[in-house]
Structures are given as structure tokens and as C-alpha cells.
Amino acid sequence: MVKSANPSVSMRRYMLRIALWSLGIGVVLALAGWWMWRPVFYLGCVMGLLGVGWLAGLPMQSRDPVTPAFRHYIRTVLPAMGGYVLAVLVFDVVKVSLLPPWARVLVALLPVLPMVWVVFAMWRYTVQIDELERRVQLEAVFLTCGVVGLLAFAVGMLEMTRIVTLRAGLFYVLPLMFLVYGIANWWCRRKYGLKGCQ
Amino acid sequence: MNNQLRELRAARDWSQARLAEALDVSRQTVNAIETGKYDPSLPLAFKIGQVFGLPIESIFSPDAEG
Numbered sequence: 001m002v003k004s005a006n007p008s009v010s011m012r013r014y015m016l017r018i019a020l021w022s023l024g025i026g027v028v029l030a031l032a033g034w035w036m037w038r039p040v041f042y043l044g045c046v047m048g049l050l051g052v053g054w055l056a057g058l059p060m061q062s063r064d065p066v067t068p069a070f071r072h073y074i075r076t077v078l079p080a081m082g083g084y085v086l087a088v089l090v091f092d093v094v095k096v097s098l099l100p101p102w103a104r105v106l107v108a109l110l111p112v113l114p115m116v117w118v119v120f121a122m123w124r125y126t127v128q129i130d131e132l133e134r135r136v137q138l139e140a141v142f143l144t145c146g147v148v149g150l151l152a153f154a155v156g157m158l159e160m161t162r163i164v165t166l167r168a169g170l171f172y173v174l175p176l177m178f179l180v181y182g183i184a185n186w187w188c189r190r191k192y193g194l195k196g197c198q
Numbered sequence: 199m200n201n202q203l204r205e206l207r208a209a210r211d212w213s214q215a216r217l218a219e220a221l222d223v224s225r226q227t228v229n230a231i232e233t234g235k236y237d238p239s240l241p242l243a244f245k246i247g248q249v250f251g252l253p254i255e256s257i258f259s260p261d262a263e264g
Binding site for chain 2: 062064067129130131132133135191192193194195
């Protein structure tokens with residue numbers, strides 16, 4: 001396990017900083033987007049809501065020092081998520097149907113690249129944490145695979161009967177995995193009496 | 199599994215954070231072991247024994263029914 005480099009910064013304070021930055025940037029983007037470009041307004045709303053969510057979750061965070069492993073993880077994931085959002089905005093702006101096939105492939109796969117980095121950061125974080133934290137990750141990932149896999153299977157079966165028709169249904173698998181993983185991680189940590197997200 | 203971790207730590211007047219640093223785990227992991235919510239792996243159990251200078255069977259014992 002990687003030890004804390006700066007014991008003065010607690011996990012709660014670290015998450016408070018992230019929440020306030022997210023809230024601030026969210027408000028600025030929402031205000032700017034309202035006047036200029038509606039997709040930026042929605043992006044600002046999402047970032048603002050994330051900030052509010054993190055603020056609400058602060059009492060659940062531990063007062064233990066933030067570890068370099070978690071700091072490293074956040075410093076990798078946040079820019080990658082920013083890149084993902086930018087790539088999705090590009091996809092939204094570009095008239096994909098007017099592009100040649102190679103450019104269509106490029107624009108469509110653009111948001112995938114930053115997500116590769118996110119998955120890599122998650123794997124690296126799992127390697128750096130201690131055995132109990134790793135066990136929590138294992139259980140959370142198992143639950144995530146089970147829930148999302150079963151859900152995808154059920155939706156796939158319903159699609160075959162034409163009762164359900166999802167446009168680009170596979171697109172929702174990754175966001176759903178992140179959502180289920182977040183809930184599963186929280187539940188597994190609670191089981192072992194661990195506080196917060198580190 | 200039962201363990202004497204809290205008692206041994208208190209006898210040496212160590213904080214959970216200090217023990218965690220010696221074991222190279224998080225403070226929350228030490229707390230989970232002390233409260234019986236998590237049984238450590240064999241390598242970690244040996245490391246705990248090494249830190250306290252005791253054999254693992256004098257720190258950990260099976261549950262009454264086990």
C-alpha cells in the first residue's frame with residue numbers, strides 16, 4: 001500500500017475541495033451555457049449536481065489522511081472525464097452523417113479514448129491499495145458485473161420479442177456499470193465498517 | 199475469528215494509525231480487524247505477529263463453534 005505523503009490533508013477536506021471546484025465550475029458553465037450554447041448549460045447542471053452530491057456525502061468521508069494512491073487516481077480520472085465530456089460535445093456538434101466513413105469512426109470513438117484511461121486508473125488504484133480495500137473492490141466489481149450483465153441479458157431478450165427497443169442500447173452499459181459500481185462499492189465498504197471512498 | 203489486536207495495541211499505547219503504518223495498511227483496515235469485521239490474510243497475520251513479537255496463535259483464535 002502507498003502511504004500518505006501529506007498527512008495534514010484529510011479525506012474529508014480533499015473531497016470538500018473537489019466538491020467546491022465542481023460546484024463552482026458547474027455554476028459558471030450553466031450560466032455561460034444558458035446564454036451561449038444549451039449543451040454547455042446541461043453540462044454545467046450535471047457538474048453542479050455532482051458537486052452538491054459530494055458536499056452532501058462529506059459526513060460519510062473519513063478524517064484519515066488522503067493517500068497518494070487516491071490522489072493519483074483522482075488526478076488521472078478528473079482530466080480523463082473532462083476529455084470524455086469534450087469528446088461527447090464534439091460528437092453532438094459534428095454532423096456525423098455528412099462525414100466520410102473514416103471520420104465518422106474517428107468521431108464516434110473519440111469519447112472511448114479517455115474512458116480507456118479511466119479504466120486504467122481504476123486498475124492501477126486497485127493494485128496500490130491494501131488487502132481489505134482490494135477485497136471490497138473485488139466484491140463491488142463482482143456485483144457490478146452480475147447486475148449489469150443480468151440487466152443487459154434481460155433487455156436483450158425483451159428486444160428480441162420487440163417489447164423493448166433501445167436505440168444504441170450498448171452505449172448505456174458503461175455509464176450503468178459506473179453507477180452500479182458506485183452503489184456496490186458503498187454497500188461493500190459499509191459491510192466492513194469502512195467510511196468514505198478511500 | 200477472535201483477536202487480541204486492540205488489547206495488544208492499547209498495552210503499547212499505540213494509535214490505530216501507528217499500527218497501520220507498521221503493517222502497511224490503512225487505519226480503517228486495522229479498525230475492521232479489531233472490530234472483527236475482517237479476518238486478515240495469512241501474510242498480514244504473520245506481519246501482525248512480527249510487529250508485536252508474538253506468534254499468531256497468541257493473537258488470533260478461532261470462534262467458539264469453529
